[in-house]
Amino acid sequence: MKIGMNYKDENENLYMYDPVILVLSPLxxxxxxxxxxxxxEERTPESLPRVSRAILSDYSEKIEAIASKLAAPPVRSYDLGSSVLDKCLQSLHSPY
Known part of the structure; x- marks a missing residue:
């Protein structure tokens, strides 16, 4: 059983996307x-911006950098095998 969404790179190495990262990164x-x-949008009592445009622009650039790093980083794919998966499922359903 393979976990995640798989793809191959230019060297035919198989990778997968971690589904948790795929879901949480955009959020x-x-x-x-x-x-x-x-x-x-926040203003001072004098109707001036609380944060300068330069700082907001810097924050936006940092967010874009974070977004690009979180954009589905590849992870080497692996196969759990049915025996390992069966043992995991049994341990989840076992009362002890």
Missing amino acids: YVATLQEQVEQEA
Whole structure:
């Protein structure tokens, strides 16, 4: 049984994408982007921005860098084998 979404690179090495990273990465990046947008909207009592455009731009660049690093990093694929998987499933369903 193989876990994750598999692909082969130019050298025919088999890799997989970790499904947890695939699901959580976009949510993490979206949360960071929303926080920057909220900071951009905040104003002082004098109606001035609380955070400068330069800082917001820097944050946005850092978020883009994080997003590119989290964009489905490859992991070497492996096969668990049915006997290992069966033992894992048995231990999950065992009362002891």
